[in-house]
Amino acid sequence: MSKPIRFNAFEMNCVGHQSPGLWAHPRDRSWQYKDLDYWTDLAKTLEKGIFDAIFIADVVGYYDVYKGSNHHALHQGVQIPVNDPLQLAAPIAMVTEHLGIGITASTSFEHPYTFARRLSTADHHTKGRLGWNIVTSYLESGAKNVGEGGLRRHDNRYEVAAEYTEVLYKLFEGSWEEGAVVRDKERGVFARPDKVHEIGHKGKYFEVPGYHLCEPSPQRTPVLFQAGASGAGKTFAAQHAECVFVATPSRATLKDYVADVRAQAAAAGRDPAKVLVYTLVTVIVDETDDKARAKFEDYKRHVSYDGALVLMSGWSGIDFGQYAPADPVKKVETNAIVSVVEHLANGEKEWTIDELARWGGIGGLGPVFVGSPATVANILQQWVAETDVDGFNLAYALAHETFEDVVKHLVPELQRRGVYPTAYKPGTLREKLFGDGPLLPGTHPAARYRDIEAFKRRQARRVAVAGRRMRSGQ
Structure with a gap:
């Protein structure tokens, strides 16, 4: 029996997200990202398609x-301007169930x-449908503009993240007992x-002595998402993430x-089957293979070459603008997303700068699958069968056309094959x-903080x- 397939929609509160230049396509809506009806329209489409x-x-x-410089990022609208994502939770929740x-x-x-309060508030407002994607950040410009001077080293950022999540677990899980309200x-x-209870946290990076400001939300801790692909990232994901x-x-x-x-999750005492892995892909689907290919060719005419290299340079920490288009991509030690450099420089294929730009022009770092519903369904099932992946994080080429096509054409084909849900399960997102x-x-590391007073006594001992x-000099 074929393994079920899951979908998430990969979005960002900005123009174009991972397909730089396509905001200028006459049918694209991503320039409307600042309007709530952009998000509520999309949310209703995704719920119709039973996306996770x-x-x-x-x-x-x-x-x-x-x-x-940021000249080309501004000129092409490459993830700037970018608005706050958490404020979208409430309006999306109001138009979906x-x-x-x-x-x-x-x-x-x-x-x-303060972040714990923002998350708990959103989990309350969504009736327990919130997830938190834990990231450590990779842009030097962000660190400089919040007064930190620059990013911490890559692995140190994960050390900070480990203590950060510990603080949140204590606040979410231990500060307010069941029955406190x-x-x-x-x-x-x-x-x-x-x-x-006061959580009494005094660590290497944070000191938080007091109470959580919020009463427990439906999930207490929102569903934990994480995108770690480096060695440190995978270890962190295996210990903490529910969706990777x-x-x-x-x-x-x-x-x-x-x-x-999965092996690292099992070694950490967790059920590896309860760690869902989604891989990034972009799907261009239409009634026939020919129609889908024509649509893809139309999209490619709007790709921004410089915009694609803006993203690739930012993700990798390597200025690809200093090389000729025919030059090969080589491994360079950087402080950005380490896994990007490893995949591009040490993978099965040797990339040139030109190939990298054209690959990343639609959908970012993931592959693009083009074809009829049957063709794309075959590809997805092959990937699931060969890799044991649980689902796909779908990027878009055109907003909202890409997701509307998936819901109209691909979802019914997968449902006919019995590998895609036909209805949602009840309850919170975790349920x-x-x-x-x-x-x-109880196997998750957050569970150790549920009796916070007992935990504090153990710590004191x-x-x-x-x-x-x-x-004694021992």
Whole structure:
């Protein structure tokens, strides 16, 4: 029996997202990103297509690596201007009943205490349909503009992220006990103070002594998304993520990635089957192969060559503007997205700069599948069968035409084959995805903080023992 296929829609609160230049296509709507009806129209289309979620990417900063400036990013509208993603959760939730809403936010630019309140608020407003995509950021411009001078080193950013999530877990899972909120109007008691706890966090990077500002939301901790593909990123994903996103150009690379993440998750004591992996692809589909190919050729005429290299340079940290189009892509040590450089320089194919620009012009780092519903369905099923991937994070070429075509043509074909859902499961996003309860399972590292007072006592004992050993010279 074929493994089920899942879809997420990959979006961003900006113009064009991963298809630079296509905002100028006469049928494209992405220039309307600043209008709420752009997002509510899209959300209703995705829910009709029974997508797991709309996954909204984000960057804090701008792409100024290519040719040493942000000229081409501004000129072509390459992920700038870019608006805040979390503010989209409420309007999307108001026009849908089931669609998950994955919001990207970085552990590098906002204090965990205030961010925890923003996440809990959004989980309340969406009735438990929120996901948080944990990123550590890769743009030097973002770090400089929040007063940090520059980015921390790559692996150190994951060390900070580990403590950041620990703070959030303590706030979400341990600060307010079950039953803390009683809402007893007769006695005039809203909450029991004895069941609301200070988390007492004092770590290497953050000190958060007090209480979470919000009562528990439907999921407490939103569904945890993560896109780690480097060594440090995969380890972090295996320990924390419930849904993992990856962008690889080939099935062989994806197969190795999925197997590695599942093995690491099992080694961490988690159920590897409860870690869903989605890979980035763009689908151009129409009634026939010929119609789909014609549509793809039409799209390619609007691709911005410089815009594609703006993204590739920003993601990799390598200024591809300093090379000739025929030059090969070579590995360079950078402080950006390490996995991008590894995939391009050490993969099965040797890329030239020109090939890289044309590859990334539609859909970014993922492959583009073009054809009739049957053709594309065959490709997707082949990728699932060969790699054990759980689903696809679908980028768009044209807003909202790409997603409308998927819902109109591809989803019914997959449903006819019995490999795509025909209805949503009830409950929160976590319940829809995994079929269990609304909270993180007991095998997740967040669960250790649910009895926060017991955790603090264990911590105090460890500190005392370490102090005695230090004093005795051991």
